Amino acid sequence: MLYRGFLSLVDRLPLPSLRAQRITALIVILTQGGIAITGSVVRVTASGLGCPTWPQCFPGSFTPVGHGEVAVLHQVVEFGNRLLTFVVVLAAAAIVLAVTRARRRREILVYAWLMPAGTVLQAIIGGITVLAGLVWWTVAIHMLASMLMVWLATVLYAKVGEPDDDAETVQTIPQPLRILTALSGLALAGTLVAGTMVTGAGPHAGDKSIENPVPRLEIEIVSLVHLHAELLIAYLALLVGLSFGLAAVGMSAAIKKRLAVVIALVVAQSLIGLVQYFTGVPEVLVILHVAGAGACTAATAALWAAGRTREKVPSEQSVPTA
Template sequence: MLARAFQRFADLFPMPSLRAQRLIAFTVILTQAGISVTGAIVRVTASGLGCPTWPQCFPGSFTPMAVAEVPVLHQAVEFGNRMLTFVVTLFAAAVVIAVTRAKRRREVQLYAWLMPGGTVVQAIIGGITVRTGLLWWTVAVHLLASMVMVWLAVLLYAKICEPDDGVQTVRVPKPLRLLTVLSGVLLAATLIAGTLVTGAGPHAGDKSIERQVERLQVEIVTLVHLHAELLVAYLALLVGLAFGLAAIGMNRAIRARLFVLLALVCSQALVGLVQYFTDVPAALVAIHVGGAAACTAATAALWASMRTRESVPAEKREPVTA
């Protein structure tokens, strides 16, 4: 009943072309990745408690107030990041309406619904982060959840680009697909290690004397080495995957995604090295988070390109027998 009611609601909108669906889905990727970067900006500017409560900004007010204890800049940065959540939600809702109006296959609609659902979960995690005074592990979960949303948004884009009446096509042998899965696991481990570095690092999100933010009590050099070694292992797997794909003659789409991913990972490594030897400047933290989102998106795109749906001419389709 609810599905029929929502379909009738979606039918009130113009029929979106495939190009429009792709554009909306691509914007979903950008907004999901973008809000992770603005979240990093909140942290490195020490604006994490610019709005000290949630869902209100201050008790009794959803907007910033003239409060001597909280600088105006910190309020503006944190409140601005919260307002971006509505932009993310808007495009998440738009992609659901678009694929529902176009009556795309159930798989596409499922991935589309994950966007607003995940955004709501992210908002709740953000509220927990504020209410717990920016505990390091809540900040870590917040970032990791953003990376999951970026991954899912890329898969949604890939599913939208596939024809609904297409035939499932495997472009890469199973061993190499499993190697890609393993590289994704190492990417996840690298991201987790990166959040641990953040938890022990200099950018706690709030420098107020009255609010002592609890930090991860582990030597940061140890965590940095763990993070770096996982990144090297991730890169090594990608290089091995590249040789394996070259041996079987990978197609142009897979080759392009793989080269972009390798370039992004190498760039991330360079940014991390500069961060380490320059005492983690704030600007590079935001760049590094954006790079993490880009690597996540590129890995998801590579995975999606290995098994896809392709159109088959009607004369080549197998006849349906009773």
């Protein structure tokens, strides 16, 4: 009954074209990945506790107030990042309204509804991170959840572009190679987890309070860097193996393009990581590395989604009678 009422309200909106739906889905990817990047800005500027409470910024106020113990810059950066959550929510709500109004298939509706649900969950995780004093594992969960949202948003974008009616599922990547694609995704996940551990033991805690230092991961950072690098090499090796496999059986231009983009991004991400390590982890490279993580996640998700698509069933042409 409640859902029917929701549908009646949505039906008052203009019917979105397929192009409008795809643009909205693309904006969802950009906002989900973008807030991870602004989160890295918060961390490297030590603004993580610029708003020391949640959901309020300061006790009794949702907005920054003059507070001698917290620098104005830190308040502005952290509060600005919180405000971006509303942009993410608006984009997530827009894709739900667009695909619901267009009466897209159930699969698309499920992915669309995951966007606002995941964004709310991310806001809660962010609140826990602040209340826990930026302890490293809460920051790691926050980052990993963002990457998961980027993956889901990218799959949603791919599915929005597929037809609903008079279509059949086509497996464009053979099953053994599709399994290899999934393994590359798992290697990416392991690389991301190890990367958050490197951050947890590294110099950018998100706050530089001398009185209450942020708890760090007490593991030698060089060992964590090696683990992170080895997982990245495994990820790249699986992608190279996938490339040879697809070249042997043949692949479409779309898959070839996606594969090339993934490999290029992983190589670029590796180079950024190397420069970071040998230059003392400068702030700007941390931000670029987080942006690269989001780009690699989106590109891998796009490759995965391209392995099984829905395509229009060709209409039967009538055979002329003699």
